[in-house]
Amino acid sequence: MSSAPAVVTEGLALSYGSPSPVLEDVELALPAGSSLCVLGPNGGGKTTLFRALTGELTPLRGSVRVDGRPAYLAQTERTRLDFPVSALDVALMGSLANGRWWLPARRSDRAAARGALARVGLEDRADVRFGELSGGQRQRVLLARALVQDARVLLLDEPLAGVDPASGERIEALFRELRDEGRTLLVSTHDVDSARAFDRVLCLNHTQVAFGNPSMALTRAALEQTYGDEIVVLDDDGSGGPVRAVTVQHHHH
Amino acid sequence: MSLLASLPSPGDLVELPFMRTALIELTLLGVAGGLLGAWIVLRRLAFFAHAVGTATFPGLVVADATGFSATVAALAVALGYAGGVERAGRAGRDPGDVATALALVVALALGVVLASDVFESGAAVDRLLFGTALGLNDGDLWIAAGAAALALVATVSLGRAWAATGFDPPGASTVGLPVRVADLLLLGLIAVAAVAALPAVGALLVASLFVVPAATARQVARTIPGLLAISVAVAVAQGAVGLYVSLWLDVSPGPAVAVVGSSLYAVVALGRAVRVGTTSVPAPVVEAT
Numbered sequence: 244m245s246s247a248p249a250v251v252t253e254g255l256a257l258s259y260g261s262p263s264p265v266l267e268d269v270e271l272a273l274p275a276g277s278s279l280c281v282l283g284p285n286g287g288g289k290t291t292l293f294r295a296l297t298g299e300l301t302p303l304r305g306s307v308r309v310d311g312r313p314a315y316l317a318q319t320e321r322t323r324l325d326f327p328v329s330a331l332d333v334a335l336m337g338s339l340a341n342g343r344w345w346l347p348a349r350r351s352d353r354a355a356a357r358g359a360l361a362r363v364g365l366e367d368r369a370d371v372r373f374g375e376l377s378g379g380q381r382q383r384v385l386l387a388r389a390l391v392q393d394a395r396v397l398l399l400d401e402p403l404a405g406v407d408p409a410s411g412e413r414i415e416a417l418f419r420e421l422r423d424e425g426r427t428l429l430v431s432t433h434d435v436d437s438a439r440a441f442d443r444v445l446c447l448n449h450t451q452v453a454f455g456n457p458s459m460a461l462t463r464a465a466l467e468q469t470y471g472d473e474i475v476v477l478d479d480d481g482s483g484g485p486v487r488a489v490t491v492q493h494h495h496h
Numbered sequence: 497m498s499l500l501a502s503l504p505s506p507g508d509l510v511e512l513p514f515m516r517t518a519l520i521e522l523t524l525l526g527v528a529g530g531l532l533g534a535w536i537v538l539r540r541l542a543f544f545a546h547a548v549g550t551a552t553f554p555g556l557v558v559a560d561a562t563g564f565s566a567t568v569a570a571l572a573v574a575l576g577y578a579g580g581v582e583r584a585g586r587a588g589r590d591p592g593d594v595a596t597a598l599a600l601v602v603a604l605a606l607g608v609v610l611a612s613d614v615f616e617s618g619a620a621v622d623r624l625l626f627g628t629a630l631g632l633n634d635g636d637l638w639i640a641a642g643a644a645a646l647a648l649v650a651t652v653s654l655g656r657a658w659a660a661t662g663f664d665p666p667g668a669s670t671v672g673l674p675v676r677v678a679d680l681l682l683l684g685l686i687a688v689a690a691v692a693a694l695p696a697v698g699a700l701l702v703a704s705l706f707v708v709p710a711a712t713a714r715q716v717a718r719t720i721p722g723l724l725a726i727s728v729a730v731a732v733a734q735g736a737v738g739l740y741v742s743l744w745l746d747v748s749p750g751p752a753v754a755v756v757g758s759s760l761y762a763v764v765a766l767g768r769a770v771r772v773g774t775t776s777v778p779a780p781v782v783e784a785t
Contacts, residue, residue, distance in 0.1 A: 294666075297666070297669070297670045298670075299666065299669060312670060312671075312672055313670060314667075314670055314671075315666050315667055315670040316667070317664060317666055317667060321664070321666075322663055322664040322667070323662060323663050323664070326538065326659075326662065326663045327538075327714075327717055327718055327719055327720055327722070327723055328659065328663060328719075328720065329719070332659075332719075332720070333663070336656075336659075336660045336663070336664075336667075336668070336671065337671065339656060339657065339660055339668075339671045339672070339673055340671045340672045342672070344656060344657050344672075344673055345653040345654065345657070346653070347652070347656075348656070372718065373663075385667070388667070392671055394670075398670075
């Protein structure tokens with residue numbers, strides 16, 4: 244694992260055009276090959292941070308630096324499931340990153356896309372329409388696209404939401420492989436429990452509540468400040484280490 | 497004399513000079529409309545394509561009455577409209593259906609007022625709104641050929657970018673695609689092609705060439721190349737059949753093409769509904785791990 248930081252933000256504040264930030268004081272540094280879990284309530288700034296890391300959102304204050312062009316994997320429900328594209332077509336979209344997007348795909352691009360599908364275990368589903376795949380399979384196709392793109396930094400928006408446990412395990416194994424290759428993973432999630440498996444955890448609620456390894460960041464105080472009354476702490480042994488907790492969604496009418 | 501007895505020979509379509517010109521025009525526009533139409537339905541720009549045609553109507557009325565070039569006037573209005581939509585989209589404000597509908601009403605009302613009270617164009621209104629594929633000149637053919645060539649070149653060179661952007665906009669921009677440029681080119685190209693179609697189908701029936709054939713193809717195509725091919729085939733076929741019907745029943749070609757295209761859409765939709773109704777539930781998604 245290289246120690247050169249793959250993602251660095253300093254005093255980062257973000258807004259959507261207004262002078263008052265929706266997210267501020269984000270200060271983090273991630274070495275290449277590490278993983279970060281981004282926790283926070285809906286509207287807490289997770290997606291906003293990702294939009295700054297992709298370069299779509301210009302910082303209001305502070306700075307962002309990312310190694311190369313990151314791959315962004317939206318929740319697959321945000322993609323067009325009715326689109327007439329196969330798993331292979333989607334993986335092949337990663338080859339548009341090679342800077343010759345106005346030319347037809349080359350044979351080598353197709354080979355790379357097939358190879359990436361094989362790596363995520365979907366070579367036999369290459370010709371199936373993206374919208375007809377299961378949630379977990381779709382997520383793996385988007386991972387294949389990121390592999391074809393050869394992104395060093397991957398931003399994943401709730402990749403395990405609505406994914407069955409078997410597919411989830413497969414995706415988590417892929418995450419480990421990608422980290423071993425020196426790629427850096429930033430994963431937003433609602434699943435506080437899964438955060439313990441990451442190298443680092445970032446808690447966001449309009450500001451940076453906590454950043455550090457899981458035992459530092461997953462404290463009762465940090466989680467309560469992050470989620471307010473949406474958090475239920477299940478198991479706190481009082482050692483100051485990571486606690487077990489779940490979030491509950493309150494629906495305001 | 498019964499209708500069937502008055503059926504003209506299909507050969508008339510190529511032997512009668514005005515029919516031949518109309519057939520060439522509708523075939524060229526079929527290529528342009530079929531290709532761009534595929535992107536229009538994939539990118540959900542059908543209402544835009546309809547609006548950009550209608551928006552040209554007041555410009556056409558002014559050009560017709562003053563002797564100014566109708567093509568230049570329509571192009572100015574159409575590109576201006578496309579530019580406005582792109583700017584609004586870039587600022588994060590989707591112009592939305594309400595704004596589009598409002599623009600349509602204003603364009604039609606303005607055109608009618610100009611035609612009836614300012615220029616007293618009278619009879620020209622029909623032609624400007626619904627086209628006249630039987631009164632075309634070589635210039636119209638060249639413009640249609642240009643639109644078909646542009647649509648083909650753009651589909652080959654920009655198709656991958658348009659597909660990736662329509663499928664997953666944030667994902668496409670992080671791949672490094674110039675999403676904004678590609679989108680602007682798509683809107684601009686639709687505007688140019690709509691103007692090329694005005695002499696044949698008029699301001700109100702642009703969608704019959706640029707939306708209907710692709711919408712029909714969208715129901716059956718399973719891949720993007722398949723969608724493009726079926727869409728062009730349907731657009732060219734509806735042009736020829738529509739022209740034949742107009743010769744047979746002595747109706748205006750523009751509306752005839754529109755009716756033929758819409759009927760085909762309805763037949764395909766009905767066929768699909770019947771098939772879905774008779775087959776059992778769709779195969780469930782298999783979770784392979």
